[in-house]
Amino acid sequence: MxxxxxxxxxxxxxxxxxxxxxxxxxxxxxxxxxxxxxxxxxxxxxxxxxxxxxxxxxxxxxxxxxxxxxxxxxxxxxxxxxxxxxxxxxxxxxxxxxxxxxxxxxxxxxxxxxxxxxxxxxxxxxxxxxxxxxxxxxxxxxxxxxxxxxxIIASVIVSQFIIIPLAVVLVWFGLSQGLRPLTRLRERIESRSEGDLAPIAAPRVPEELQPLTDAFNAMIDRLRQNMEVQRRFVADAAHQLRTPLTGLKTQAQFAMRESDPQALRHALQQIATSVDRASHLVDQLLSLARAEGSENTQQTLSPLDLDQQVRAVVEDWVMLAIDRQIDLGFESGGPGITILGNAFLLRELINNLIDNALRYTPAGGRVTCRVLADDESARIEVEDSGIGISEQDAAHVFDRFYRVEGTGIDGSGLGLAIVREIADLHDASASLGPNRAADGSPARGAVARVVFPRHRPAPPPEAPSPQQQRSIPLPLA
Ligand SMILES: Nc1ncnc2c1ncn2[C@@H]1O[C@H](COP(=O)(O)OP(=O)(O)O)[C@@H](O)[C@H]1O
Ligand SMILES: [Mg+2]
Incomplete structure (x- = not known):
């Protein structure tokens, strides 16, 4: 000043x-x-x-x-x-x-x-x-x-000589007094320990700083939630990885004691299967991290033909379905069903749904993928005739690492978590529930649905109707 x-x-x-x-x-x-x-x-x-x-x-x-x-x-x-x-x-x-x-x-x-x-x-x-x-x-x-x-000048200047230093002192006093709460707040934040994410207590904050501390507290709260999610994820992931690794170690110790070549071969076979399982888990973890990390992909979403996307993925699974003796089918929704999406993530999503359907459907079963649309939405359905799912379990299957007990089928519990993550990025909603026949009665198996908001490209400028064309007066030569 x-x-x-x-x-x-x-x-x-x-x-x-x-x-x-x-x-x-x-x-x-x-x-x-x-x-x-x-x-x-x-x-x-x-x-x-x-x-x-x-x-x-x-x-x-x-x-x-x-x-x-x-x-x-x-x-x-x-x-x-x-x-x-x-x-x-x-x-x-x-x-x-x-x-x-x-x-x-x-x-x-x-x-x-x-x-x-x-x-x-x-x-x-x-x-x-x-x-x-x-x-x-x-x-x-x-x-x-x-x-x-x-x-006259002298008298004015002399009074200024007195008033200006006085004003400076008053301003300095006022400012330092006024900024003291800010200094105190800074000291409080500086003196915090590294992991202290407690909100700033309200009673000791002056009124003027309330909006600032509110914003700060809200940020800290989000940060804490984020960190909590991360921490749980890492803990869960470590726990999940430990199981196959422990299994691997037991199998290896067992194999070392084995001298019969036949039995040794069998043990190695089991080790290979365990390694497959562990690497599948790592793949799933990676793809979940990737889907989470692509929160900024919102800008890179582009119009995609949903029908084409699903058909392409289904084709990839046909050989495996034949191998497992499951009838894998695709029902097209017709052309022009467009959504805003990321092709790579969308493929990941459909992969996980089909993977589940084939996994939880015994040989001789049937899996049908279809694309449906109405005015506002477009949706993917993957319906199977497998072991099905109860309403209680359906409420939790999208949680990370959640698996239904006693299915006897291998998995990481991450597939549907990935589906939900990707669906969120597309403003879509994902659900899994018991299958129903056309008349609404319970049917064998489960059905997974992902509902996207439908994308309508801006219509091309309308051509004038024949009537309008006629009403334009012809210039007389
Ligand atoms: N098509 C399905 N039919 C029956 N149960 C299913 C189906 N898809 C998923 N589930 C159940 O949801 C659980 C979570 O699925 P997911 O997240 O893909 O994990 P994972 O398949 O690795 O176990 C599965 O353990 C399974 O019990
Ligand atoms: Mg799965």
Missing amino acids: LAPLLFVWPISIAITHYIAYSVAGFPYDQSLREQATAIGRKVSFENGKPRVAFPGPARAMLRADELDSVYFHVLAPDHKLIAGDSELPPPALATPVEEEVGEVYFRDAEADGRDIRVAYLYVAEPGMPRERWLLVEVGETLEKRAQLANK
């Missing part, structure tokens, strides 16, 4: 200077006016000839001033000196242009190299033409005015 103050100060002095001079000039102009009028009264005309009755003592009185020099003169129309001092310079114009007889006017001039203030008036007989008017002038140097102006 001192910098702008230092900038404003010279401006205030300049303004004071200007005002002081015009104030100081006013009373001295008045006395100059009276003197000019008094001299004007001494001029008279006799038969048209000017006469100046100016006794010596009067002149002496005019000059009686210990500070300033006073000049006066009476000039004939051709600027010839009739009476008074020749040092006083005549005005630039020989004849008055707009002045009136008897009015007193002022101008600034120079005499003997010093600035002076001049009061002047014209004297004439009634009806006399302008060319014959007499000019009476009284000039005075500016010493008294300058002294008065300087006194």
